[in-house]
Amino acid sequence: MISTLVTRFDAAVQSAASPASLAQHLEGFAAIMESHFRFEERELEPLLDRLELRADPDAVFGSL
Structure with a gap:
């Protein structure tokens, strides 16, 4: 589960996701x-x- 969260967070960072989107990943x-x-x-x-x-x-x- 952690690996999936890290992978998704990394993808969000690499795609320059919004701060709100990154915050949702961190909340997860x-x-x-x-x-x-x-x-x-x-x-x-x-x-x-x-x-x-x-x-x-x-x-x-x-x-x-």
Whole structure:
């Protein structure tokens, strides 16, 4: 799906599509990525909740 979106976006750029058209392509990317990351969060959250972190999260991950 991402490959198709990239191909279509590239074609739009190459054909000098309007800014509105390019914005629609970017909105499509954003929607797909948001959906993907929400899926990942739903899948990973239960696993991460079971981990026992024995360190200060700020020390391990830094400033998020």
